Amino acid sequence: MTDGTFAVEPIGCVESPLVDLAEAPRQGDEGTPESWLVFAPEVAEGLRDLRPGTDVLVLTWLDRARRDVLVVHPRGDTSRPATGVFSTRSPSRPNPIGLHRVTIVAVEGTRVRVRGMEALDGTPIVDVKPVLGPIAER
Amino acid sequence: MTDGTFAVEPIGCVESPLVDLAEAPRQGDEGTPESWLVFAPEVAEGLRDLRPGTDVLVLTWLDRARRDVLVVHPRGDTSRPATGVFSTRSPSRPNPIGLHRVTIVAVEGTRVRVRGMEALDGTPIVDVKPVLGPIAER
DSSP states (O other), rough: OSSSSSEEEEOEEEEEEEOOOGHHHHHHHHTTTOEEEEGGGGGGGTTTTTTTTTEEEEEEEEETSSSOOOEEEEGGTTTSOOGGGGSSSSOOOOSEEEEEEEEEEEEETTEEEEEEOOOOOTOOOEEEEOOOOOGOOO | SSOOOOOOOOEEEEESSSSOOOSSSSTTTTOOOOOEEOOGGGGGGGGOOOOOEEEEEEEEETTTTSSSSSOOOGOOTTTSEEGGGOOOOOOSSSEEEEEEEEEEEEETTTTEEEEEEETTTTTTTEEEOOOOOOGOOO
């Protein structure tokens, strides 16, 4: 689309009781079961400061989404007006990167248990970032 | 690392007075000049509901970052303890996806002027998402 593409290399994947798109909640704060983030051993060093009780942002690659969609009905509800995808959180979008705010419940080596993760079982994880606090705390 | 990689296809790029890593602010709320998000004509339909005065999340591909770094000193300050990258906002990380909360100042076709974007001139844009409000407003 512009010059060149970049290769996203998954660093792990989601292990979740959610296996079916039809029963997945739309957002993680809408009644999601706990799930595990299972990371590749190669990135273990990067995980060393994750702590239970804190919130983090998890970025995923929504590999079951469509990439050729630019306009959607929000939350799949056709009674709502068609909306440009960049004004929605629809998984279908040119680069289907999911953004999930979750709470860490436990850390066991490269397995991190979280609350509030709405992604389906097997979804690739591409990044984890801290939630930013006020400037003074950075 | 896990099975397979995915191709991120930029949907636009940042046009900014920030051209030098050394003078870039660490975060967008730390005194950043206004900049333009310049989108590819192919994604114009997806932009149609972006409105001046609203905040959005912009995802970028930080193409000048290193991808082989798992531990960093936060904000490049060696007096601060080395920290796993997934507990920092360092651009250097296995998948250098930048996450920027910005305020839309103006929309002119596929050019969107924003405040609070700390990315360097030429940085590829990969996604735009709305900031989520309370559940009742979705």
